[in-house]
Amino acid sequence: MNAFLIPDLLLLLTPFLVIAIRIFTRNSKPAFIFANLSFLVIFVFLNRLVLGDEPHIFFSTWKVDRFGVLMREILILGAFLGVWFAKDYFDHRADHKSKLTQMAEYIAALMFATFGGFAVLSATELLTLFLGLEIATVPMYALTAWNKTDPNGSEAGTKFILMGSVATAFELFGLSYLYGFAGTLELSLIADAVAQNMHSPLLWISVLFLICGIGFKLTLFPFYTWAPDVYDGAPTPTTAVLSVTSKLVAVIFLMVLIFGPFAAIHSELIPFLSLLAAITLFVGNLGALKQNRLRRFMAYSSISQAGYILIALIGPESLARGAVAYYFVVYTIANYLAFFIFGVIGRNRSETFESLRGLSKQSPVLAVALAVAAFSLAGIPPLAGFLGKFFLFYSAAEAKGYALILFAVLNNVIALYYYIQLIKAAWVDEPETEPEPLAITLRQKVVIIVLMIGTLTIGVLPFLNTNIFRIVG
Amino acid sequence: MLETLLYNSIWILPLLTTLLCVPIPREKEKLIKNVHLFSGFLVLGIAVYLTIQLYFLSLASPVQGSVSVLRFVTELPWLQAINAHYFIGADGLSMLMVLLTAVVVFTGMLVSLNIGKGSKEFFALIQILGTSIYGVFMSFDLVLFFIFYEMEAVCMYLMIAGWGSGKKDYGGKKLTLTLALGSAMILAVFFGIHVESGIHSWNILELAQVKLPETFQMWAFPILFMGFAVSGSLFPFHFWSPDGHSAAPTAVSMLAAGVMMKMGTYGILRIAIYLMPEGARFALPYLVYLTIFNVVLAAFIAVRHKDLKYITAYSSISHLGLIFLGIAALTPVSLRGAALQMLSHGFLTALFFAAVGMIYSRTHTRNILEMGGLMKQIPFIGVAFVIAGFAGLGLPGFSGFIAEITIFIGSFENTSPVFRLITILAVLSITTTAIYILQTANRMLNGALPGRFAAITDAGPGEKTVLVLLILCLLGLGLFPAPVSDFLDSSLAPILENLKR
Numbered sequence: 001m002n003a004f005l006i007p008d009l010l011l012l013l014t015p016f017l018v019i020a021i022r023i024f025t026r027n028s029k030p031a032f033i034f035a036n037l038s039f040l041v042i043f044v045f046l047n048r049l050v051l052g053d054e055p056h057i058f059f060s061t062w063k064v065d066r067f068g069v070l071m072r073e074i075l076i077l078g079a080f081l082g083v084w085f086a087k088d089y090f091d092h093r094a095d096h097k098s099k100l101t102q103m104a105e106y107i108a109a110l111m112f113a114t115f116g117g118f119a120v121l122s123a124t125e126l127l128t129l130f131l132g133l134e135i136a137t138v139p140m141y142a143l144t145a146w147n148k149t150d151p152n153g154s155e156a157g158t159k160f161i162l163m164g165s166v167a168t169a170f171e172l173f174g175l176s177y178l179y180g181f182a183g184t185l186e187l188s189l190i191a192d193a194v195a196q197n198m199h200s201p202l203l204w205i206s207v208l209f210l211i212c213g214i215g216f217k218l219t220l221f222p223f224y225t226w227a228p229d230v231y232d233g234a235p236t237p238t239t240a241v242l243s244v245t246s247k248l249v250a251v252i253f254l255m256v257l258i259f260g261p262f263a264a265i266h267s268e269l270i271p272f273l274s275l276l277a278a279i280t281l282f283v284g285n286l287g288a289l290k291q292n293r294l295r296r297f298m299a300y301s302s303i304s305q306a307g308y309i310l311i312a313l314i315g316p317e318s319l320a321r322g323a324v325a326y327y328f329v330v331y332t333i334a335n336y337l338a339f340f341i342f343g344v345i346g347r348n349r350s351e352t353f354e355s356l357r358g359l360s361k362q363s364p365v366l367a368v369a370l371a372v373a374a375f376s377l378a379g380i381p382p383l384a385g386f387l388g389k390f391f392l393f394y395s396a397a398e399a400k401g402y403a404l405i406l407f408a409v410l411n412n413v414i415a416l417y418y419y420i421q422l423i424k425a426a427w428v429d430e431p432e433t434e435p436e437p438l439a440i441t442l443r444q445k446v447v448i449i450v451l452m453i454g455t456l457t458i459g460v461l462p463f464l465n466t467n468i469f470r471i472v473g
Numbered sequence: 474m475l476e477t478l479l480y481n482s483i484w485i486l487p488l489l490t491t492l493l494c495v496p497i498p499r500e501k502e503k504l505i506k507n508v509h510l511f512s513g514f515l516v517l518g519i520a521v522y523l524t525i526q527l528y529f530l531s532l533a534s535p536v537q538g539s540v541s542v543l544r545f546v547t548e549l550p551w552l553q554a555i556n557a558h559y560f561i562g563a564d565g566l567s568m569l570m571v572l573l574t575a576v577v578v579f580t581g582m583l584v585s586l587n588i589g590k591g592s593k594e595f596f597a598l599i600q601i602l603g604t605s606i607y608g609v610f611m612s613f614d615l616v617l618f619f620i621f622y623e624m625e626a627v628c629m630y631l632m633i634a635g636w637g638s639g640k641k642d643y644g645g646k647k648l649t650l651t652l653a654l655g656s657a658m659i660l661a662v663f664f665g666i667h668v669e670s671g672i673h674s675w676n677i678l679e680l681a682q683v684k685l686p687e688t689f690q691m692w693a694f695p696i697l698f699m700g701f702a703v704s705g706s707l708f709p710f711h712f713w714s715p716d717g718h719s720a721a722p723t724a725v726s727m728l729a730a731g732v733m734m735k736m737g738t739y740g741i742l743r744i745a746i747y748l749m750p751e752g753a754r755f756a757l758p759y760l761v762y763l764t765i766f767n768v769v770l771a772a773f774i775a776v777r778h779k780d781l782k783y784i785t786a787y788s789s790i791s792h793l794g795l796i797f798l799g800i801a802a803l804t805p806v807s808l809r810g811a812a813l814q815m816l817s818h819g820f821l822t823a824l825f826f827a828a829v830g831m832i833y834s835r836t837h838t839r840n841i842l843e844m845g846g847l848m849k850q851i852p853f854i855g856v857a858f859v860i861a862g863f864a865g866l867g868l869p870g871f872s873g874f875i876a877e878i879t880i881f882i883g884s885f886e887n888t889s890p891v892f893r894l895i896t897i898l899a900v901l902s903i904t905t906t907a908i909y910i911l912q913t914a915n916r917m918l919n920g921a922l923p924g925r926f927a928a929i930t931d932a933g934p935g936e937k938t939v940l941v942l943l944i945l946c947l948l949g950l951g952l953f954p955a956p957v958s959d960f961l962d963s964s965l966a967p968i969l970e971n972l973k974r
Contacts, residue, residue: 322554364594371631380627381620387552390616394555397664405664406696409657416653420630420646428634428642462552469554 004056004064007045007072008122011115014038015108022104031104032087035111039080046073061124066471067321068121071252074328078244079114081336083107084447086237088343095346098149100235106146109139110241117249123256125185126175133171136249137164137217140242144234156233163226167216174209177202178261187260195264207265210257211272217250219303220310221279228287231299236351239295240339243302244332251309251324259317270314274404277314281307282407285414294342294351297418298335301377304415305331308392311408315395321472323391326465330384330458334376337451338422341370344444348436356422358431362438367426369452376455378419379412384459391465476526479519480545480563483571484607486516487578487600499593506586509596513579516603520568520575527568528956531963539970541678542963543613557616557675561608565964566812569957570610570732570739573819576946577731578603580939581724584827587834588636588722595636599724602628606728609736615663615675615744622659622740625733626652629717629725637720638833644720648729651713655703655737662697665689666748681747681971694752697745698760705737707797708766711790718789719782719839723830726782730789731823735815738796742808742968746800750972753803758889761801767794769898772905776912781829781839784913785822788865791906792818792873798899799880802892805962805969807883810876812961817872817950821864824943828858831936832917835929841913846922853932855918857940862910864947867903872950877903879958 014035022031046069055065088094090103100106116136123129141164145157179185181202182193194203215223231239258266258273284304291297312323342351344366349355360367376385389412393405458464490512494505527544536542543562551559563571581599588595605628608621626649633645667675670683685693703710714734718726746753767790775787792814799811831854832847833839848855864871867878884896932940950957 375627381623386620386623391555393660393664397668400668402661402665406658406661409660410654412657413650413653417646417650420649423631424634424642427631462550466553473554 002056002058004049004051005058005062007042007049008062008064008115008118010038010042010045011111011118014042015111015115018104018108018111028090028103031107032083035083035107036080039076039083043073043076043080046076057124061128062122063124064122067325070325070468070471071121071248071328072118074325074332075114075117075245075248077329078241078248078332079110081332081447082110082237082241082245084443085240085336085339085343086110088347088441088444089235089237092347094343095236095351097147097235100147102146106143109142110245113137113139113143113241113245113249117245117252120249120252120256124187126179126187126190127185129187129253129256130171130175133217133249133253134168136246137168140238140246143238143241144230146238147235150233150235152233153235156230159226159233160230163216167213167223169213170209170216171213174206174213177206177209181206182261187256190261191263194261198265198268203265207262207269211276214250214254215276218247218254218306218310219280220276220306221283224280224283224303224306227303228296228299231302232293232296234295236295236339236343236346239298240336243298244328244335247302247306247309248328251328255313255321255324258313259320263317270399270401273310273314274401277307277310278404278407279307280304280310281411285411285418288418289414291418292353294346294353297353298338301415301418302335304411305377308389308408311401311404312392312395314401314404315398318473319391319395319398322465322469323388323395325472326391326468327388329464329468330376330388330455333451333454333458334373334383334385337369337373337448337455338377340444340448340451341366341373344438344440344448347439353421353425354432355435356425357429358435359426362435363440366438366440366448369448370426371423372452372455374419374422376459378416380416382460384455384457387459387465476523477545477547480523480611481547481561483516483519483523483575484604484611486512486519487604487607491597491600494593494597497593499591502592505593505596506582509600510579510582512600513575513582513603517575517579520572523563524568524572527563527565528960531565531960536963536966539681539967539974541681541967543678552616555616555675556673558614559617560614560676561611561617562613563611565960565962566739566742567610567964569816569960570735571607573735573816574603574606574610574732576942577727577819577823578606580823580827580942581727583935583939584727584830585722585724586935591635595632595722598628598632599728602632602725602728606732606736610739613677615667615677615680617675618677618740618744619656619660619663622736623653623656625736626656629721629729629733632725633717633721636722637725638722639720640716641720644716648713648717648721651710652704655700655710658696658700658703659740662693662700665693677744677747681967684751684974685749687751690749690752691755694745694749695756695760697749698741698756701737701740701745702763702797703737705734705741705793705797706767706790707737707794708763708770711767711771714790715783715786718786718826719780723826723834726826726830727823730786730826731819734789734793735819738793738800738811738815741800742812742965746803747968747971750974754972757801757803758891761798761891761895764794764797764801765895765898767791768798768895769902769905772902772909775909776905779840779842781832781841781913781917782826784841784909785825785829788825788906788909789818789822791902792822792865795877795880795899798884798895802884802887803972804883804886805965806886807880808965808969809958809961810879810881810883812965813872813879813950813954813958814876816957817876817947820943820946820950821861821873824857824861824940824947825865827936827939827943828854828861831932832858836926841916843923844917844926845920846918847926848918849922850926850929851931853937853940857944859914859918860944860947862914864951866906866910870951871947872954873947875951875954
C-alpha cells in the first residue's frame, strides 16, 4: 500500500477544498475551520506513518523517508500557526492598515507554499526539487502583496518578485549546469558522477550558481538585502510565514543538495559555508541593532538565524539533520510567540518598539511571554532556543569548526543586546502617553500561553530532542 | 539517600517556591515574601546540615589519586542525543560554595523586604538566580554546568533594569553582555573539550582522566580561562563590575559580588585547570601579569572614588585579584588560599554591600562627601561597615586574614621571580586598601551630621539579622580555619594530582 502518500495528497487537495467551501458559504469562517481540521488530520496521518529505515519511493520520483516525515510535521506546525496568526488580521485593522480580505484564498496560498516544502522533501530528481521550491515561493509573492490598499505591501511584493525571479534564474542555471555535468536528473546518479569527478569546473560553476540562488531565498549574505524591505512591507502574518516556512523550505533545499548530490564534495564546501554563515549572522546582527519597526527588526533577526542554521550544515549529515529539525521546532515556536505578541500590541498601535512600552504594567503575562520569546531567540538557557543553538554548534563541532563556533557564540552577545532591547522596551521604558488599551482574543491568549510553556519546557525536557535524533540518526 | 534528595532539593526548592507563588495575587505581598523567606531559610538549613554531613564523610575517607570523590551523587541520562547527563554531586569545594550561596541568598532576601513595587517578580527572580548559582556549583556535567552558568546573567539584567538605581539599563546591559561574552568563550571551548577528548563525554570526572591533546590545550586553556575570568572581573574584563554593581539593587549586588563572581574562579579551578593541567602550567605564568592590575591598581582606583558602591566594587576587584594570584601560582597552599578567599570574600563582600545598601536606603546618596557623623545616627550599621572594612584589610580573627596570608605564602612558594614580585606587590597593596577603607569609614561615620540625616533610624530586626549572620560567618571562618582548610584540601587534592601528570 502507498499509505505514505496520503498526507501529501491530502495537503494537495485541501487548498482547492478550502476555496470551494468559501464559494458556497457566506463568510470565510467554515473555510478557516476546515483548514484547521485538515491540518490536524494531516498531522495525525504523518504521525501515524510507520516507516522503516529505507525510504519509500513512489514511481521513482516521490520519496518519503523518516526525516521527510519529521520535516513535514514541522512545516504543518508552521502553517497551522501561520493561519491562526493571520486570522486576526482578517478580523480587524492592525498596524494602522486596513484589514485584510479573502481569508480562504490566503489560507489556500499558504497551503500551496507548504506543499512546495513537501515536494522539495520528496524530490529524487532535479525537476521535482526545482518545482517544489517554486511552488513554495510563488504563493509568497501573492501573500506579500495581499493588502491591496497598502502601497508599501505592493512595493514589497514587486521587490520580492523581481529579486525572487532573479534567484530562480540562478537556480535554474545552476541546475542545468549540474544536468550538463552529470547527464542525468536523478539525484543519486548525480552524486555518483560528482564523486567520480570532484574537480570539474562545470560542477563548481553549478555549485556557485545554486548557492547564489538559494542565498536569495535563505537571505544569506550578500543576497539578503531584499528581506528587510519585504518583511517590513508585507502584512504581518506574511512576514511570520516568510521567516518560518519559506526559510525552512530553503534550508531543506540546501540540505537535499549538500547531503545528496554534493555529498562527495561536502568537506570542500565547508570553508564556503562557514564563511557565508559567519558573514550572514554578523550582518544580520549588526542590522538588527538599530531598528525601530518590529517587522524590520524581525527581518534582521531572521537573517542572523539563517546564518546560525547554516553552521549546522558543515557537520555530518545525521547530526545536521537532527540539529536543523530541532532548531526549526524551537525557532517556529519562539518566532510565532513573538509575532503573536506583536499582533496583540499592533492591533490599535503601530508595530514599533514604542508600542511595547508599559507592557509590563498593562499585561504582565504578555510581557513575560515576550521576555521568554526574546531570550529563546537569543539562545539563553534553559529556554528551548539555547538547546537549538547548542545542537547546531554540536554538529559543527563534530567537523572541528571551532573557530566558526567561537565567532558565532561571540556574535550571540550582539544578538542578546538587541533582544534585550525588546525586553527593555516592555519592562523598563515608561510610555510617553497613556497607551491604548490592549484587546486580546481568547484564541491569542491560548496560543501565547501554549507557545510560552512550550518554549520553557522543551529545552529542558529531553523527550522531543531525543526522539528527533533517534528518527534522523 | 535522604542526603541525595536533600542535595537535589537545594536547587529545586527555589524554583518550586517561585511556581507556588505564581497564583498568589500580587496584592498579598507579605504572604509572598514570607513564603520566599521560609524557602530561603529551609535551603540554608539543608545546606548547613549537608555541609556537616559531608565534612565527617570526607574526614572518614581521604581522597587518593586524581579522581574527585563525590557524595550525594545523582546521575541520570538527560539529553541522550549528545550524551549529556543530569549529573550533580558534592565535594568540599562545591558544598562550601553552596553553603555560601545559601547564606547570601537568604540574607539578600532579608535586605529586600522593603523593595516596594513588583516584589512578587523580584523575589521570583532572586530565587531563579539562586537556582542558577546553586546549579553551577553542584553540577559535574559540562552541559548542565553551562546551562546554569548562562542563566544567571539574564536574571541579573532583569533585576538591575527593573529595580536598580541610577544608570540601571546601562549598568545592567553592560553586566549581562560582558558576562555573556565570557560564557560565549566558555561554550566554544566546551565543544572543543567534548570532541577533542575522543570519549564524547561531558562528564568532568571522566574528562579529567583523559589527556587532551596539548596543541589543543595551548589555545583552549587561555580562552577558557579568560571566559571564566570575565565573571571574576579579571583585567581587562573588569569594567562591567563597577557600573553593574552601582546600578544594582542591594540584594543583586550582594549576590553578584558575593557568589556570582566566584563562579568564574570556581570554574577555573574545577574545569579549566582540572581538565587542562598542561595548558594551565604553560599559560598561567603569562596570565598572572593581569592580576597586577586587579590587586594593585584597582585599590588605587578605589581610593579616588567618592561613590560608596564604586569603592566597594573596586575593592571587590582588588580582592578577587588575590584569588587569581593564588590560582595562577598553582602550588597546593596557594590553591587552598584561593579557595579560602573565595569563601571569605563571599561573606565579606555580601556584608559590605548589605551595609552600603542599608546606608543608601536611608541617606539616598552614595557620595561619601555628602555624608558624615552617621555613627551617631546608625551605630549598628556603622559598626558593621567598619567590621567589614577591617576584615577586608585582613585583620587577624576575621576570615580575610587567613585567606590572604595563605595566598601570599602559597604564591611565594612558587619559585618563579615573577610570582615573588607580584606577591610582594600584593602584600604592599594592603596599605592602599587601608587608605580607602579608613578614609571612607572616617568621612562617612565621623564628623558633623548633616541636618537632613537627623531623622534616619538604625537597622531594623531583619537588617540586624543580616549583618550579624554575615559577621558570624566571617568570624567563624577566621577563628576556625583548620577544619575548613582540610575540607577544601580534600577536594583540591585531585586537581593538584592532575597537575603533576
